[in-house]
Amino acid sequence: MLSPSQSITLGSLLSPWMATSDWQEKWREHSVVNMTIDSRQIEADDLFVAVNGHAVDGRGFIPAAINAGATAVLAEADNIAKHGDIVEQDGIVIIYFQQLNQYLSAIANRFYAQPDTRLKLLAVTGTNGKTTISQLLAQWANLIGYNAGVMGTTGNGLLNSLTPAVNTTGNAIEIPHVLHDLVDQGADFAAMEISSHGLVQGRVKALQFVASIFTNLSRDHLDYHGDMANYADAKKCLFTEHQAGIPVINADDDIGFTWLADLPHAVAVVTDKARLGEHYQGQALWLTDVMYSTQGVNISFDSSWGAGQFTAPLVGSFNVSNLLLALATLLALGHSIDKLIATAPHLTAVIGRMEVFQSPDKPMVVVDYAHTPDALEKALQALRVHCQGKLWCIFGCGGDRDTGKRPMMAEISERLADRIIITDDNPRTEAPAAIVSDMLQGLALPQQAQVIHDRKLACTYAIEHAQVNDIILLAGKGHEDYQVLADRTIHYSDRETVQALFGEIA
Numbered sequence: 001m002l003s004p005s006q007s008i009t010l011g012s013l014l015s016p017w018m019a020t021s022d023w024q025e026k027w028r029e030h031s032v033v034n035m036t037i038d039s040r041q042i043e044a045d046d047l048f049v050a051v052n053g054h055a056v057d058g059r060g061f062i063p064a065a066i067n068a069g070a071t072a073v074l075a076e077a078d079n080i081a082k083h084g085d086i087v088e089q090d091g092i093v094i095i096y097f098q099q100l101n102q103y104l105s106a107i108a109n110r111f112y113a114q115p116d117t118r119l120k121l122l123a124v125t126g127t128n129g130k131t132t133i134s135q136l137l138a139q140w141a142n143l144i145g146y147n148a149g150v151m152g153t154t155g156n157g158l159l160n161s162l163t164p165a166v167n168t169t170g171n172a173i174e175i176p177h178v179l180h181d182l183v184d185q186g187a188d189f190a191a192m193e194i195s196s197h198g199l200v201q202g203r204v205k206a207l208q209f210v211a212s213i214f215t216n217l218s219r220d221h222l223d224y225h226g227d228m229a230n231y232a233d234a235k236k237c238l239f240t241e242h243q244a245g246i247p248v249i250n251a252d253d254d255i256g257f258t259w260l261a262d263l264p265h266a267v268a269v270v271t272d273k274a275r276l277g278e279h280y281q282g283q284a285l286w287l288t289d290v291m292y293s294t295q296g297v298n299i300s301f302d303s304s305w306g307a308g309q310f311t312a313p314l315v316g317s318f319n320v321s322n323l324l325l326a327l328a329t330l331l332a333l334g335h336s337i338d339k340l341i342a343t344a345p346h347l348t349a350v351i352g353r354m355e356v357f358q359s360p361d362k363p364m365v366v367v368d369y370a371h372t373p374d375a376l377e378k379a380l381q382a383l384r385v386h387c388q389g390k391l392w393c394i395f396g397c398g399g400d401r402d403t404g405k406r407p408m409m410a411e412i413s414e415r416l417a418d419r420i421i422i423t424d425d426n427p428r429t430e431a432p433a434a435i436v437s438d439m440l441q442g443l444a445l446p447q448q449a450q451v452i453h454d455r456k457l458a459c460t461y462a463i464e465h466a467q468v469n470d471i472i473l474l475a476g477k478g479h480e481d482y483q484v485l486a487d488r489t490i491h492y493s494d495r496e497t498v499q500a501l502f503g504e505i506a
């Protein structure tokens with residue numbers, strides 16, 4: 001539960017955008033103590049914000065919000081002529097605001113007293129790696145003396161006490177509210193994940209970031225963005241239409257590389273310096289050597305801030321990219337290279353991201369959140385290096401999400417794994433059999449893949465049938481502790497399943 005903010009008058013809150021001095025005094029001086037966008041979460045003295053959404057028009061819930069105790073309403077205006085109109089309904093004021101969705105971030109940020117400027121706020125965007133990098137940044141920040149928070153897929157809050165959240169990037173009101181609470185709890189650093197949905201919906205429009213990181217772009221969310229060009233534009237607008245601070249760009253990624261030309265102050269991060277060309281003038285950090293072991297990675301790098309070498313207990317080549325991006329960002333923000341190198345061995349793997357589970361006489365199991373073709377490919381490639389026996393891949397595809405990635409992920413599993421078990425992953429409103437059928441289209445030899453819809457049974461089968469030197473990748477659910485079915489959400493966790501099968505928990 002978020003704490004209430006200090007109260008603020010409607011006149012003061014909205015004065016940057018409308019002539020509140022013309023209002024009746026009773027409305028101008030009317031105080032509100034919280035903002036909420038959902039009528040179902042209204043509490044006494046809240047300001048209800050009614051926007052027109054993708055599925056329903058929030059203005060239809062104004063009566064419900066008033067019934068629930070809203071003390072005032074800020075509602076989307078249909079056109080510019082109606083901007084600033086005031087209507088009284090059941091003794092409650094409704095103020096109309098044009099393009100409310102696009103301004104909501106600024107209004108809410110003002111409401112919560114600009115918390116983005118009261119700590120160092122960092123943004124991480126890209127298809128894969130956002131959670132990992134934001135948490136690595138927060139861990140590293142803590143190790144060098146900050147009190148760091150995060151916001152993202154695994155929840156919001158101080159790094160070690162996260163509150164689960166509905167979205168990876170919260171709504172335009174929730175974000176400054178969480179930041180306000182973080183500042184109250186003494187946070188002086190926060191790294192947040194910014195999804196492409198969050199960017200196009202203006203959820204972070206008004207925030208001031210000290211640095212923004214781009215991880216990579218690969219297929220995902222085409223159900224929402226239509227095509228890859230739109231998806232790329234959505235990500236790019238963090239750097240061109242937001243207060244991004246220092247851009248830190250993964251230039252190994254083809255899209256990231258092309259953006260460098262438009263971002264002269266960017267820090268480019270690459271695994272091969274030659275990729276930047278002789279004439280590259282900007283700041284950069286590049287890999288000079290890397291060694292992998294089951295204990296993690298040993299990285300040597302050079303950069304505009306000097307050269308160095310460090311170890312970190314993370315698995316997979318993509319985590320080298322994640323570590324370099326986090327390091328480059330902290331260096332660009334002025335932190336000491338020596339301190340960062342000295343603290344790197346204390347970084348830890350992020351929950352549900354290439355998380356390794358081992359038990360005597362049992363195959364190694366890796367729980368990972370790969371739910372895109374690129375992530376699945378990278379996760380399998382990373383594990384192949386360590387696998388003496390057969391590599392198993394257990395995965396499904398989410399319902400009500402981009403259907404095009406289903407056969408692609410199946411094709412990747414067939415190419416890179418030795419044994420495939422297709423299972424369920426949040427079927428949501430779709431029939432699990434239909435999702436599996438889409439996935440099977442991608443296999444040359446579908447008869448060789450097993451389909452076990454029940455995820456726990458799929459894991460049990462693999463652990464019972466795999467040899468001790470096999471590796472089992474359990475992909476797609478990572479930290480999730482639920483399975484979303486058509487009519488209900490049930491408790492389910494891959495991590496708990498493995499721990500139970502290994503006899504670690506009852």
Ligand SMILES: CC(=O)N[C@H]1[C@@H](OP(=O)(O)OP(=O)(O)OC[C@H]2O[C@@H](n3ccc(=O)[nH]c3=O)[C@H](O)[C@@H]2O)O[C@H](CO)[C@@H](O)[C@@H]1O[C@H](C)C(=O)N[C@@H](C)C(=O)N[C@H](CCC(=O)O)C(=O)O
Nearest residue numbers: 037038039040053054055056058061167168169171195197
């Ligand atoms: C399609 C989409 O992105 N929808 C997002 C959008 O909702 P919306 O404004 O369109 O909502 P709507 O359901 O049409 O309702 C309109 C308004 O009526 C209000 N309402 C509705 C019902 C009611 O009883 N009372 C009420 O007041 C709603 O609060 C809303 O303000 O804005 C909301 C607030 O920001 C988001 O929570 C919501 O995310 C939904 C839940 C969602 O599933 N989004 C996914 C696709 C998403 O955003 N994913 C990305 C991450 C993807 C990744 O991993 O990369 C994310 O950032 O989470």
Ligand SMILES: Nc1ncnc2c1ncn2[C@@H]1O[C@H](COP(=O)(O)OP(=O)(O)OP(=O)(O)O)[C@@H](O)[C@H]1O
Nearest residue numbers: 127128129130131132153318353368369370375379
């Ligand atoms: N830099 C990377 N490049 C490619 N794949 C990655 C990278 N980092 C992580 N992955 C893979 O993607 C999965 C998800 O990683 P992570 O949760 O950090 O990404 P995310 O961008 O936060 O995802 P989401 O969009 O679901 O929030 C990991 O479990 C791993 O398989």
Ligand SMILES: N[C@H](CCC[C@H](N)C(=O)O)C(=O)O
Nearest residue numbers: 371397398401425426476477
């Ligand atoms: N944030 C992503 C996560 C997907 C995770 C996977 N378990 C699934 O449900 O598809 C999404 O909502 O598309």
Ligand SMILES: [Mg+2]
Nearest residue numbers: 130131153193
């Ligand atoms: Mg994430």
